[in-house]
Amino acid sequence: MDHPQTPRILAPHLQAFQHKLVRMLGKVETLQGDTAVIDAGGKVDIILNRDCHLALGHAVEIIGKVDGNLHIKVQAATDFGTGIDFDAANAVVEATHRHKEIFYDD
Template identity: 50%
Template sequence: MSEQMSAPRITASYLDSFVGRVVTIVGTVTQLRGDQATIDADGIVTILLNRDAHLVNGNAAQIIGKVNPDLSIKALSTRDVGSGVDMTLCSAVAELTHRHKEIFVSDN
């Protein structure tokens, strides 16, 4: 049975379990440096941005990307979701998707 999540929601603590896989992560942008961003998603994560990225320092961002061996994420898609995001709720949703995989896992 080949069940897997297409882009599971994670926080920084799950990075090492998803090396080489595409994930979704939401965090607060803490630093922008050229083609890299740093976000806080229950821990610091480095995002390698693509040219389409338009993030704002201090705002929350949703990133869909591939986890690299160094635990950075190569962004495939980025979205600035503003400043009014409840990061505690985002972390809880990520945790619940891993605790209750039977609800969130799709058949491929």
């Protein structure tokens, strides 16, 4: 079974991944209706689906598609709680972009 690639990105990478499926780890900053803002190396607006159950201050990993406004339309979200070292997680993401040929097709 072939799964779509979901490169890990941070806020500064959004422009390069417009209209693509991505994976992002961030901290939930605001929740309002069907939208939220997460901090993932910068503020990112996300559009939630009805299956998303986010908590303020928690880490969340989202898989979704970057739209033309650089918002992410969530397809899946996983709550990772509060014990995440974002500096380490962000360093891993940066490494995947320095060596992207190992991690995803361009």
